[in-house]
Amino acid sequence: MSEAVAVRKPAGRRFELDDRLKAYKGIWVFVEHEQGETHPVSWELMGEARKLADKLGVEVAGVVLGPPGPLSQRFCEQAFHHGADLCYLMADPILADYRNEPFTKGLTDLVNTYQPEIVLLGATVQGRDLAGSVATTLQTGLTADCTELNIDMDNRGLAATRPTFGGSLLCTIVTKNFRPQMATVRPRVMALPEPDLRRSGRIVLHELGMIEADIITKVLSYIPDSRQDKAQLPFADIIVAGGRGMKKMENFKLIWDLARVLGAEVGASRPVVQAGWVETERQVGQSGKTVRPKLYIAAGISGAIQHRVGMEDADVIIAINNDPNAPIFQFASYGIVGSAMTILPALTEGFRRQLAAARKAG
Numbered sequence: 001m002s003e004a005v006a007v008r009k010p011a012g013r014r015f016e017l018d019d020r021l022k023a024y025k026g027i028w029v030f031v032e033h034e035q036g037e038t039h040p041v042s043w044e045l046m047g048e049a050r051k052l053a054d055k056l057g058v059e060v061a062g063v064v065l066g067p068p069g070p071l072s073q074r075f076c077e078q079a080f081h082h083g084a085d086l087c088y089l090m091a092d093p094i095l096a097d098y099r100n101e102p103f104t105k106g107l108t109d110l111v112n113t114y115q116p117e118i119v120l121l122g123a124t125v126q127g128r129d130l131a132g133s134v135a136t137t138l139q140t141g142l143t144a145d146c147t148e149l150n151i152d153m154d155n156r157g158l159a160a161t162r163p164t165f166g167g168s169l170l171c172t173i174v175t176k177n178f179r180p181q182m183a184t185v186r187p188r189v190m191a192l193p194e195p196d197l198r199r200s201g202r203i204v205l206h207e208l209g210m211i212e213a214d215i216i217t218k219v220l221s222y223i224p225d226s227r228q229d230k231a232q233l234p235f236a237d238i239i240v241a242g243g244r245g246m247k248k249m250e251n252f253k254l255i256w257d258l259a260r261v262l263g264a265e266v267g268a269s270r271p272v273v274q275a276g277w278v279e280t281e282r283q284v285g286q287s288g289k290t291v292r293p294k295l296y297i298a299a300g301i302s303g304a305i306q307h308r309v310g311m312e313d314a315d316v317i318i319a320i321n322n323d324p325n326a327p328i329f330q331f332a333s334y335g336i337v338g339s340a341m342t343i344l345p346a347l348t349e350g351f352r353r354q355l356a357a358a359r360k361a362g
Contacts, residue, residue, distance in 0.1 A: 024117040024179040027053045029084070030107065030130070031064045031075050032122055034098065035222060038075055040192060041122030043082040045185060047193030048149055049120055050083035052158075055151045059085040061116065065106045065208075067096040076203050081195040085202075088114065092208040097219040098126050104133040106208050111138060113206065116180050118158050120149075123184035131184050141175030142182040145286075147189055147309050158183060163286045163309050170305065186290040188234045189313070233265050233282065233289040238297075241267030241284055241311070242277075245300020245321060245340060249277045254344040255299060261351050267291070267311075269301050285310040297347075299340040303328025320344070 027049045032039040046062065053060045062079030066072035068091040076087035090106045107130065111119065119134075121127040123145050135142035143160035147170075150159040157174045158181040164171040175181045233239060240262065242255040252272070259266045266282055273283040284291055285307040296314035301307060303319065303326055311317070312331055319332035320340045329335040336343055 021117075021177075021179050024115045026058045026061055026114075026116045027056070027118040028061045028063050028088075028111075028116040028120065028180075029079070030119070030121045030127065031062050031079055031087075032124060032126055033064075033066060033075060034126070036071060038078060039122055039124060039126075039187070041124060041127070041185070041187040043078070043195075044187065044190040044192050045120045045122065046079060046082040046084060048185070048190045049118075050193070052118065052149060052151055055153065056117075056156060058117070061085065062087040063107065063110060063119075064088070065090045065095045065103055067091065067093055073203075077200075078195070080199045080201040081197055082193055083199075086204060087201060088204050088206060090206050090208050092210070094208060094210055094212060094215065097222070098130075099215060099217050099219065100129055100133055101215050101217065102208065102210055103130050104137060105210060107134050108137045109209070110206055111180055114204075117156065119180045119182045121182070121184045123186040127184055131182060135182050138180070140178040140180060140182060141173075142184070143173045143175075144184050146183045146185045147290075149183060149185070157181065163305060170309075188290050188292045191292070191313075233267055233284065233291050236265035236291065236293050238262050238264035238295045239267045239284070239291055239293045239311075239314075240264045240297045240299070241269070241301060242272060242299050242340070243269040243301030243307075244271040244275075245302070246272070246277075247300075247341070249275070251341055252277050254341065254348070258297070258344055258348045258351070261348050261355065262295075264295075264297075265293075267296075269307050298328060298332070299344055301328060302326050303331070 029045045029049050031042045049060045060083055062084040064072050064075045072091045076089055079087050088110050094102050121131045131142055146160045146162045148161040152159050159172050160183045161170055161172045240255050240259040242252055246252050255266055267284040268278045268282045273280055286309050290310045292313045294315045296311050297318045299320040317332040318334045319328040320336045320343050322339050324337045
């Protein structure tokens with residue numbers, strides 16, 4: 001059975017690894033790709049893995065499961081550029097498109113052969129599907145949707161932090177007695193490192209050992225995401241978000257007005273989405289999207305932890321709230337105490353004039 005439990009260590013106590021667990025070394029990042037393109041979360045995790053590996057004094061490895069040829073080789077090169085020391089490459093025509101069965105077998109075989117101590121995947125549709133299957137097959141612990149990763153140097157354990165109880169608490173989870181330690185992290189939670197094109201590494205080839213007839217599922221065609229032209233909050237540079245402090249649905253128009261002037265995406269807190277003021281894909285927070293914009297304007301949002309974990313890594317946070325004791329003021333870059341219904345129109349008009357003057361001068 002796997003074991004992933006929240007642990008508080010008694011003062012003065014030191015957990016020791018047995019010889020079986022000491023055999024596991026290194027940190028792996030699964031390189032997710034689709035239709036010839038890698039998912040940015042892979043490189044965000046690579047940057048975080050590099051920090052963790054430097055603490056442990058071990059290597060970082062990318063894991064590429066893909067088709068034979070230059071495409072998979074390119075994915076390995078990208079892994080090196082973002083911090084990997086080596087890349088485990090399993091190249092097979094069966095792995096050209098993601099399917100759970102061959103990818104689970106491939107990643108499980110690699111883990112059993114080379115024994116990493118930590119395996120990280122993106123908390124995407126593909127990553128969540130694969131991580132759960134691999135952890136179950138390996139009978140090890142998996143912490144999902146993490147917001148922070150760290151190392152407990154007493155026992156080389158991965159301390160994986162995630163919100164719990166509907167986002168009202170943060171819980172740090174460790175896998176004490178099983179390896180590898182596995183975690184998934186949402187896109188945009190970790191910073192994207194700058195690639196270093198001078199870096200290179202070694203590639204370790206490994207065979208999949210399956211034939212197409214062994215696999216139940218078949219890929220018949222590829223259908224692009226029907227929502228690709230809709231809100232893309234995780235990749236927005238500017239977001240204007242509204243909460244229940246906007247009082248009623250009609251007032252939410254003020255959020256849209258400011259967003260249009262700034263060329264921003266519109267976000268919302270969970271109560272606003274539940275009330276039906278905006279669609280679900282605009283929800284920011286633990287049960288919505290995680291974002292890292294350059295500017296995040298939060299109007300009428302209290303800043304409860306469920307929302308905070310989805311946006312606290314924005315470069316600049318401007319909070320507007322009529323409650324001077326609102327939690328959001330504790331971590332906002334700038335705070336404005338007052339009614340959003342008064343402040344938002346003033347901001348919109350001010351930005352409109354400034355941008356018009358800038359265009360005229362340019």
